[in-house]
Amino acid sequence: MTTLSDPPQSSFKLSMLLNDTRYRAYTFQFIALVCVAALFAYLGSNLAQNLEDAGLTISFGFLGDPANYDINQTLIEYDNQMDHWRASLVGVLNTLLVSFLACITATVIGVFAGVLRLSNNWLVRQLMSIYVEAFRNVPVLIWIIIIFTVMTAVLPAPRAFRGEDPEASMLFGAIAFTNRGVYIPKPIFEAGGWAVMLVFLAGVVGAFAYRRYATRLLYATGKLLPMGWPALAIAFVPALLVFFALGQPISLELPELGGFNFTGGINILGSLIALWFALAIYTGAFIAENVRAGILSVSRGQSEAAASLGLRPNRIMNLVVLPQALRVIVPPLISHYLNITKNSSLAIAVGYMDLTGTLGGITLNQTGRAIESILLLMAFYLAISLTISAVMNVYNSSVSLKER
Amino acid sequence: MADTHAHSVRFVRDTMLPEQEPPGAERGVVKWMRENLFSTIPNGILTLLALYCIWWMLSSVMPWFLNGIWDAPSIRACREILEGQLGGCFAVLTERWNQLLFGFQYPSEQYWRPTVAFVLLFIAIAPVLFRKVFPAQMLVFTAVYPFLAYWLIWGGSILVPIFAAAGIVAGYLTYSRLVAQSFAMGFFGGILAALVFWFVVGFIPTEGIVALEPVASRNMGGFMLNLILGTVCVSLSIPFGIALALGRRSDMPIIKAICVIFIEFVRGVPLITLLFVANVVLAYFLPPGSNFDLILRVIIMITMFASAYIAEVIRGGLAALPKGQYEAADSLGLDYAQAMRLIILPQALKISIPGIVNVAVGLFKDTTLVSIISMFDLVGMIRGPILASTDWNGVYWELLGFAALLFFVVCFGISKYSQWLERELATDHR
Amino acid sequence: MKKTVFLGALTVAGLAAGAASAQTLSDVQERGTLNCGVTTGLVGFAAPDANGEWDGFDVAVCRAVAAAVLQDPTAVEFVPTTGKTRFTALASGEIDMLARNTTWTFTRDVDLKFEFVGVNYYDGQGFMVPKALGVSSATELAGATVCIQTGTTTELNLADYFRRNNMEYTPVPIETNAEAQQQYLAGACDVYTTDASGLAATRAAFENPGDHVVLPEIISKEPLGPLVRHGDNEWGDVVRWTLNALIAAEEYGITSTNIEEMATNGSPEVKRILGTEDELGSKLGLDAEWARRAIAAGGNYGELFARHIGESTPIGLSRGLNAQWTDGGLLYAPPFR
Structure with a gap:
């Protein structure tokens, strides 16, 4: 007796490639692969043909040529005799710097605005929603240009600090806000300076260790040690003692008016500030919405339960609501960080020399190597984005709720 | 009974006391202010701070705005009228109004065409946005609209868009005839039929038949360009996005890999680099002699960009559907195409609509980036021809403020709609 | 746009590799x-x-x-x-x-x-400075902040010139002439450098052209x-x-x-x-x-x-x-x- 469910022992037929679900998947994939390969071959042959017609070749040799241009903000040593590759690297670091600053600032602004949007103060709530809506609904490019214009049009030029009765004066005699950027004092480390820094770092670590110990003690025995003042003391007092014991080895170099500009100190460029704040405020508006949604996602019972345990409102926020809201907030936060990094390429609108400004800007213009430069540019951004999202995903999986 | 009772009790009130006014501090504005503005001391400080902020902003903006000059030929004339007082020079908006909206190259006697197309856009889009309010018959107009808008904005013979539409109809008819056999057959048959139709009608001369004056796409500019790029790219990217999302969730490893690589690549690079590609590199990859103009190349790149993001939104929608829906479709004996078309996608798309609208708003804002690659959209017009002209050199605030306001109105409107839709579509009960 | 967008897109696939380089005329x-x-x-x-x-x-x-x-x-x-x-x-x-x-x-x-x-x-690359700075020669520009319009040979010439004269400077690269003008007038840079013809055109658009001077040095040849x-x-x-x-x-x-x-x-x-x-x-x-x-x-x-x-x-x-x-x-x- 044969069972009806036995598969038919037929041999393989060509039509089965289309009709049999076992093989159809292979057919489709094969077709797709061929299509993609054909597309690339088509584009590639066009490229080869066009390059041949124009008498050009693809070569990355230009990266080894001297760049011959100067960059106004360099985090690593650079001068105009170094090669294009070095200039690109300076650009990458500038991109990372502005993205990093903007990410932190945007997070602070976002959390602040998001919490205030749920404040029980009507006026503050309205103000915050005006902020969020105004910044979310206007292109970031316009904000960058507006903030840059504010920087140049509203802040005084360095020459306003000059003369007997200057129109502008420095804050605390140490910080100058000019339309070329902000000049701040620069710490100068002498012989013992690094020792002070080391002690200070050790102090900070000690302060955290103390807080941890206090928390443990609180959970274990219910004894509440004072948290704030001792931690501050552990962080600062030893460093201060060493500082004075070694005869003040760290001094500040104040910016001074000399020649055309302020000299000395650290100059934070106007274009950096404009880009930084535009990105931070713009993205902060988005983050505020996420924070609000995250807080609202924590069920009301949680905060009511915490209140009935006698916790004060800010403790409820810190200990009960925010840790739970974080799980909702973090995933979109990652994509906002990625957006900041990608939007930092708009630096070109304000002349901040990020990667798009060096490699995709002046290098491309000077060498005319469009295809190579843009390929490299995209590769850099892709690498940065993938790295950020990988790091953030690791963090995300560490905070995410462990479910069943 | 009542009498005896009346005697046994000394006093009974038989009417309600009139309600008393709450005490002054618990009433009206004062109560509202106490609860909402000054409930605690820190709250009061916050309120005062906020009031100071508002006052500071208004006091710096209002005189500038109220003193504004709306009629002057140049910034110098503005300064003369103001005589050193604080005031905006809004005359630039009135004088360059058409340039801001249409760019500087669109023939001025044809401005009515994009305007009509813009107004019709609302009629076309209304039945899609508010399905319950407008009759479904209006969707016919929505289907016709893209061809009509193309004809209005670009001009040329009306036969061109008619043929285009007819080709699509031919494709659809073929599809509906063949789809009973298999989806793939219907799909490819439909595409083939449309191509054949277009190839055949390509021999019919269309010059001058019910023709509007043709306008080259490089002559588009101003806010019109932002709107064109935004609407065209979003509507083109939705089908691509759906295909990519399905591909990414597919069981077939190669197709999945292709989609993942595409999506992650596009999402990993900034839009501006893709626009550089459109502007600087793409021409090298096209056949020699073919001359795509810049706007078309930009549309291709922005569509690629948008479809990757929309694919991720739709993937979220697909993932959010309960597994039971997939299993139910399978158990009904539907094949993949049927299951997707009839069961999965209608539900997944419904969930994804708010996300798609968010992508659309973001994309619309990002169309301003084309100003960086020398296209004269609204921002490009402001940064280029208008600010560079000797008449209006230095009128930053008025122009940038106007651009910001225009985008704000559109994007705020769309995002409010999206929020409304989200509430409307929410079928779960919290 | 004789061909429509989509028809163009479709037919382009069938376009023969026609236009070789030698027939532009x-x-x-x-x-x-x-x-x-x-x-x-x-x-x-x-x-x-x-x-x-x-x-x-x-x-x-x-x-x-x-x-x-x-x-x-x-x-x-x-x-x-x-x-x-x-x-x-x-x-x-x-x-x-x-x-x-x-x-x-x-x-x-x-x-x-x-x-x-x-x-x-x-043409040749020159410098423009406000008269109030009291600069009469480009060799006095050590330490200045210089606005440059990017995308031309100006950056290279500028770097060359300052290196040759052993002077420091801060470049401020700017995309468009209009923005460079705004920066320069607001004092965000001391000097504006571009081709001398561009400087003249820019200066002509100022409210008070007389307050600005174009320095005599022309630091490059720009045919x-x-x-x-x-x-x-x-x-x-x-x-x-x-x-x-x-x-x-x-x-x-x-x-x-x-x-x-x-x-x-x-x-x-x-x-x-x-x-x-x-x-x-x-x-x-x-x-x-x-x-x-x-x-x-x-x-x-x-x-x-x-x-x-x-x-x-x-x-x-x-x-x-x-x-x-x-x-x-x-x-x-x-x-x-």
């Missing part, structure tokens, strides 16, 4: 329009006016070529290009010629495979001229000799007003240029009257200069190096023979 004639790359806007050289018509000194060269080749000076599609896109636009065939104050350099000519057909403006793709010599010749015709016309006194009279009564060389004697046009693949139309389109070189950037315009450039060789300048058109 016939392509242009077939198309009926000249695609000419210009800047996105530099007053005097190429900028759209209030009606959206392109106008300026570089634009006039495009119009002259269109008049010579297509009998119609208005048959030009102007393609605005940035410093970044101009070379790709030309190399990929999007434009037929580039007339965008582009400096003739070795690399561009040899490495990037372009052909500069001549020089229509001899600006139209360019075409390498390898298409016929087309290169057409553009080259159209430019030469404009220059020669000034030398021989041919203007847009007396052109008809000169064609009959002029010297033999004038007659050769204007096509009443000899058949120079046919050797270029054009008709006999090509140069006559080119000159009639906007006038000779001197007229174009005077109308767009000369001393009577707000830009107010003097001829200087751009005078005819007979007047001590560098303009020297080869003989038409």
Whole structure:
């Protein structure tokens, strides 16, 4: 007796490639692969043909040529005799710097605005929603240009600090806000300076260790040690003692008016500030919405339960609501960080020399190597984005709720 | 009974006391202010701070705005009228109004065409946005609209868009005839039929038949360009996005890999680099002699960009559907195409609509980036021809403020709609 | 857009690899329009006016070529290009010629495979400073903040100049001239540097031009001229000799007003240029009257200069190096023979 469910022992037929679900998947994939390969071959042959017609070749040799241009903000040593590759690297670091600053600032602004949007103060709530809506609904490019214009049009030029009765004066005699950027004092480390820094770092670590110990003690025995003042003391007092014991080895170099500009100190460029704040405020508006949604996602019972345990409102926020809201907030936060990094390429609108400004800007213009430069540019951004999202995903999986 | 009772009790009130006014501090504005503005001391400080902020902003903006000059030929004339007082020079908006909206190259006697197309856009889009309010018959107009808008904005013979539409109809008819056999057959048959139709009608001369004056796409500019790029790219990217999302969730490893690589690549690079590609590199990859103009190349790149993001939104929608829906479709004996078309996608798309609208708003804002690659959209017009002209050199605030306001109105409107839709579509009960 | 967007997109797949490099002239004639790359806007050289018509000194060269080749000076599609896109636009065939104050350099000519057909403006990079700074020479600029318009050779010249003189400076790269102007006027930079002609144009647009001085040092040679793709010599010749015709016309006194009279009564060389004697046009693949139309389109070189950037315009450039060789300048058109 044969069972009806036995598969038919037929041999393989060509039509089965289309009709049999076992093989159809292979057919489709094969077709797709061929299509993609054909597309690339088509584009590639066009490229080869066009390059041949124009008498050009693809070569990355230009990266080894001297760049011959100067960059106004360099985090690593650079001068105009170094090669294009070095200039690109300076650009990458500038991109990372502005993205990093903007990410932190945007997070602070976002959390602040998001919490205030749920404040029980009507006026503050309205103000915050005006902020969020105004910044979310206007292109970031316009904000960058507006903030840059504010920087140049509203802040005084360095020459306003000059003369007997200057129109502008420095804050605390140490910080100058000019339309070329902000000049701040620069710490100068002498012989013992690094020792002070080391002690200070050790102090900070000690302060955290103390807080941890206090928390443990609180959970274990219910004894509440004072948290704030001792931690501050552990962080600062030893460093201060060493500082004075070694005869003040760290001094500040104040910016001074000399020649055309302020000299000395650290100059934070106007274009950096404009880009930084535009990105931070713009993205902060988005983050505020996420924070609000995250807080609202924590069920009301949680905060009511915490209140009935006698916790004060800010403790409820810190200990009960925010840790739970974080799980909702973090995933979109990652994509906002990625957006900041990608939007930092708009630096070109304000002349901040990020990667798009060096490699995709002046290098491309000077060498005319469009295809190579843009390929490299995209590769850099892709690498940065993938790295950020990988790091953030690791963090995300560490905070995410462990479910069943 | 009542009498005896009346005697046994000394006093009974038989009417309600009139309600008393709450005490002054618990009433009206004062109560509202106490609860909402000054409930605690820190709250009061916050309120005062906020009031100071508002006052500071208004006091710096209002005189500038109220003193504004709306009629002057140049910034110098503005300064003369103001005589050193604080005031905006809004005359630039009135004088360059058409340039801001249409760019500087669109023939001025044809401005009515994009305007009509813009107004019709609302009629076309209304039945899609508010399905319950407008009759479904209006969707016919929505289907016709893209061809009509193309004809209005670009001009040329009306036969061109008619043929285009007819080709699509031919494709659809073929599809509906063949789809009973298999989806793939219907799909490819439909595409083939449309191509054949277009190839055949390509021999019919269309010059001058019910023709509007043709306008080259490089002559588009101003806010019109932002709107064109935004609407065209979003509507083109939705089908691509759906295909990519399905591909990414597919069981077939190669197709999945292709989609993942595409999506992650596009999402990993900034839009501006893709626009550089459109502007600087793409021409090298096209056949020699073919001359795509810049706007078309930009549309291709922005569509690629948008479809990757929309694919991720739709993937979220697909993932959010309960597994039971997939299993139910399978158990009904539907094949993949049927299951997707009839069961999965209608539900997944419904969930994804708010996300798609968010992508659309973001994309619309990002169309301003084309100003960086020398296209004269609204921002490009402001940064280029208008600010560079000797008449209006230095009128930053008025122009940038106007651009910001225009985008704000559109994007705020769309995002409010999206929020409304989200509430409307929410079928779960919290 | 004769073909519709989608039909174009569909048919493009079937397009034969037709246009090889050596037939730009016939392509242009077939198309009926000249695609000419210009800047996105530099007053005097190429900028759209209030009606959206392109106008300026570089634009006039495009119009002259269109008049010579297509009998119609208005048959030009102007393609605005940035410093970044101009070379790709030309190399990929999007434009037929580039007339965008582009400096003739070795690399561009040899490495990037372009052909500069001549020089229509001899320029040089200069500096502008506010008078209040009291600077009278570029050698006093040590430590200054310098606004540069990016995308030209200016960055390289500037770096060279300051290195040669052992001076420090802070570059502030800026995308457009309008923004550079705003930065400079707000005092965000002490110095603005770009081509001297650009400085003059920018200064002319200031509220008080007298408060700013252009320093005497010219730190570079900037021969600006139209360019075409390498390898298409016929087309290169057409553009080259159209430019030469404009220059020669000034030398021989041919203007847009007396052109008809000169064609009959002029010297033999004038007659050769204007096509009443000899058949120079046919050797270029054009008709006999090509140069006559080119000159009639906007006038000779001197007229174009005077109308767009000369001393009577707000830009107010003097001829200087751009005078005819007979007047001590560098303009020297080869003989038409």
